[in-house]
Amino acid sequence: MFTDRLWKRVEPIWTAYLDHPFVRGLGDGTLEQDKFRHWLKQDYVYLIDYARLFAIGSAKADDLEEMTTFAKLLHGVLDVEMDLHRKYAADFGITKEELEKTEASAITTAYTSYMLNLSQRGGVENVVASVLACEWSYNFIGKELAKRPGSLTDNFYKSWIEMYSSAEFTALAEETKQLMNRIAEDKPEKELARLEEIVVKTSQFEYMFWDMVEKKEEWLVKG
Numbered sequence: 001m002f003t004d005r006l007w008k009r010v011e012p013i014w015t016a017y018l019d020h021p022f023v024r025g026l027g028d029g030t031l032e033q034d035k036f037r038h039w040l041k042q043d044y045v046y047l048i049d050y051a052r053l054f055a056i057g058s059a060k061a062d063d064l065e066e067m068t069t070f071a072k073l074l075h076g077v078l079d080v081e082m083d084l085h086r087k088y089a090a091d092f093g094i095t096k097e098e099l100e101k102t103e104a105s106a107i108t109t110a111y112t113s114y115m116l117n118l119s120q121r122g123g124v125e126n127v128v129a130s131v132l133a134c135e136w137s138y139n140f141i142g143k144e145l146a147k148r149p150g151s152l153t154d155n156f157y158k159s160w161i162e163m164y165s166s167a168e169f170t171a172l173a174e175e176t177k178q179l180m181n182r183i184a185e186d187k188p189e190k191e192l193a194r195l196e197e198i199v200v201k202t203s204q205f206e207y208m209f210w211d212m213v214e215k216k217e218e219w220l221v222k223g
C-alpha cells in the first residue's frame, strides 16, 4: 500500500515529534500552559484553513463516495476537533470569537498556504496528500502519548491525548489513509513520487509548527 511506503519516509520525522519538548510536555503534563495557550490559538486558525481543504476536496471529488468522505472529514474538523479547542479555551477564559481573531504566525501562514496552494491547483490527489500527515501524525502522537505511564491520569492535557487517540479520531485518520491508497492505486511512479514529497514537506511543517508553539513565535519583527 502507498501509505506503507510513505510511513518509511516519514517515520524519522514523526519519531522526532515524540522527542520534541512540547510533545513530551503534553505527555507528562509538564508543558507550560502559556505555550499550550499559544498552540490553542494558532491551531484554531490553522484548523479553519485546514477545514477549507476538505471543502475543496469535496468539490473536486471524482465520485459520491469520495465526496462523502471529504464531507465527513470536514465535519470532523469543525465539530469534533475544534470543540476540543473551544473547551480548553473556555478553561483559559478565551472566547471562541477571540480564538477566531488570532493572527496566524509566520509558520501557520506558510503551512496552510502551502496546502491551500497545492489543493487549489491540483486534483483531488493533491488535497489528500496535503491533509494526510496532519490527520495521521496527530493520531500517531495521541496513541503514542496514551501508552506513556501516567499520561491519562492527573494530566491537564489528558483531554488532548484522549481526543487524538480516540476511536473517533482514529477512524478519521484511517479514512484519510484509505482515500490516499485508493487514489494512488492507478498512478504512475512519477506521480507517486510527487505525492510522497508533499507528505514529507507537510511532515516537516508539522515539526516546525511544534517548534513554533514551543517558542511562542509569531513573526520575527512586530508590525
Ligand SMILES: Cc1ncc(CN)c(N)n1
Residues within 6 Å of the ligand: 043, 046, 047, 081, 133, 134, 135, 138, 206, 209
Ligand atoms: C498543526 C496541526 N496538525 C494536525 C492537526 C490534527 N488535525 C492539528 N490540529 N494541527
